[in-house]
Amino acid sequence: MQNSTDKKPLIQKLSRILDADSILHEQEDLRPYECDGLSAYRKLPLLVVLPSTVEQVQAIVRLCHARQIPVIARGAGTGLSGGALPREDAVVLSLAKLNHIIDIDQEQRQATVQPGVRNLAISEAVAPFGLYYAPDPSSQIACTIGGNVAENSGGVHCLKYGLTVHNISRLKIVTIDGELLTIGSHALDSPGYDLLALMTGSEGMLGIIVEITVKLLPIPERAQVIMAAFDDVEQAGNAVGHIIAEGIIPAGLEMMDNPAIRAAEDFVHAGYPTDAAAILLCELDGTNEEVSEQVMHVRALLKNSHASTIKTAENEEERQKLWKGRKAAFPAVGRIAPDYYCMDGTIPRSKLAWVLKRIAELSAEYQLAVANVFHAGDGNLHPLILYDANKAGELEQTEALGGKILELCIEAGGTITGEHGVGIEKIDQMCIQFDANELQQFHAIKNAFDPIGLLNPGKAVPTLHRCAEFGAMHVHNGQLAHPELERF
């Protein structure tokens, strides 16, 4: 373990790799790196380094490997699960300076970029060719593509266009021993095991991503948004099922419940009916002819599903306005409470009404309000717990409620994280979603890439020891989790 007193020799070694400006070690310089988007957890790192070449990344990793110093990769720090949370004995490796678009191949519809390139910057750069990069996490203005790969980020268009894993074709990674490894290819597949799938969403635990080739899609000819309001949440959920069962895959299908509607409407005046129990936003895209037909079809389906209001955006301005409310939902909720905590579970859509009812009961039990926004098409639920961090004990209550909501998602047959990742935030719930053998298998995979455990240690996959401690507190259906383990 390193501490601040023996930073100096390390800084000296690093200064042979990087210029002085790219090595941060003073407390005031380290402060901006003490947390990511999950600001409830903070820790100052030993050092922050900002390499600007792949060779520098390799040299830094080799140095840290030789000295057994943990390395935590960081993109823009917008992640919501504490995946980039530092440790006091670790070097934070910021990839922000590796921010160049290396190549745009219009014919092959792909772009090769460095990890620090922002998600939206890719679509902007390729727009002149009539192309775009499909995954669009809500933080796309700021978040980087390297972070997107590490977290397997989603967005509102996943049902039709997939997650990050479906939209990349090649990665270059630096392994823990500093070697550069190419994974995937510019062809549609590669021989051997699918390491591209394994690396995507691995939360910086298996290697440092230093180059990404993303797939691009032609910008659809037309996109149209329909908004429908419902007096009952269950009806809204059923309407989603009806649309999909009819063979229509909307580009986006979003739901908001009443507290979220009211917060958003109050904030951006998107034209949502504030008395509705739920609204659906359904975006259809494709060729002109297809969109025209589908708009009519979806309107009829929504009517049959008992929508109280149905509104189709007449032009691009109206379309943007309807989306604005959904996109502003998080900050809108931020206006009605001093703090909010964003959860990220996925559930089978058929269980939506039941899950929302249970969340409402839990909300009453914990005396904390919850607003729900929902990627209804793919079942990804974001309950936002409203709290006040300045009230003693309220953050702890919020985290406890959040944990209950995640357990509810598992109970419904879903998962504790749809797109934000496990990080440090949901690490205890991993003990519920996976059994000891499965967690051991994850550790074995980690061990295959990083035998001494220097890459982002302590994140994403809990030790069985941690699960045993958590299990001691957590009694599920009257049974302790992992009864086979010793209790501490």
Next chain:
Amino acid sequence: MQDLEQDILAQVQDALQGQQALAIQGNNTKTFYGNPCQAQPLQISGHNGILHYEPAELVMTARAGTPLKTIKECLQEHGQMLGFEPPGFGDEATLGGTIACNLSGPRRPYAGAARDFVLGCRIINGHGQVMRFGGEVMKNVAGYDVSRLMAGAMGTLGVLLDISIRVIPRPQQEFTIRKEVDSTKALQAIARWSQKPMPISAACHDGDQLYFRLSGNELALKTAHNKMGGEPLDNDAQLWERLREQSHAFFDGNKPLWRLSVPANTPMLALDGKTFLDWGGAQRWLVSDIGADRIRKMIDKVGGHATLYRNGPQDIEAFQPLPAAMLQVQQRLKQSFDPQRLFNPGRLYKDL
């Protein structure tokens, strides 16, 4: 429909104890694929049946031994299908074998590969433990993506017990247009049209003719046809089926058949033999007597890889050999699932 999980598990545990390697088998439709593997057979085909199918959720879970045919028929009844349009290479092909081989048909460049549709699975690893990864939901980032890793692993990381896959609606209509052009012009046309938002769902070139399959509603197809030109092809489903199942006349004969996976816009390669372009140029079938080394060197240069698919000598690797550093990572990964090399030793690579 039956559940043989306990039986399969017992066989794995026996094999583990007796240090006896196992060759996982479905209905042997793809025995030709990959390296030969001499080991005690582990029969999976009896472990079959659709466990859960929710059309409105676009998800199906089925046991590994379930015939693809059963799955396709069930989906068809609900107006849905497998988006990756897998070949079966025989009526008895199973879901488990299809996923283990990561086989995808002509729709692959436009809809995704088998691996893209895997949502979750349960497996037995090389310690004889039953484990579940992923699930039945579209978005799931808890833990490493082990279920997708199973696609294409050729059974070397574990025995697939059941698999959850995403399914998609069938297009309202499909038809195919054809144009008589040479292969170089065909690749240019594919590149040009692929950059535009056209309803293309397959593109191939048989040496003389370029074919585009279009999928969508009637009006959209009409508009696309007007823009793209070309003659409508009668009985077009047959072309795509024969290409997918390798029952097309191109595949007749006993000469070695190579699968070249290359960036789609790679120019035609100077390789003696005949070539059929599928996947919009990204998958090229080559029937040729040229030596494996020459083919692989050339394909490596263009950033692709070559698989000896059928009719080749048994002593060379079926899949393109990996660079040393990559092989090492893959060996360590194999070790993390199956340290005793219990499952399908050598089937994917002789060193795995």
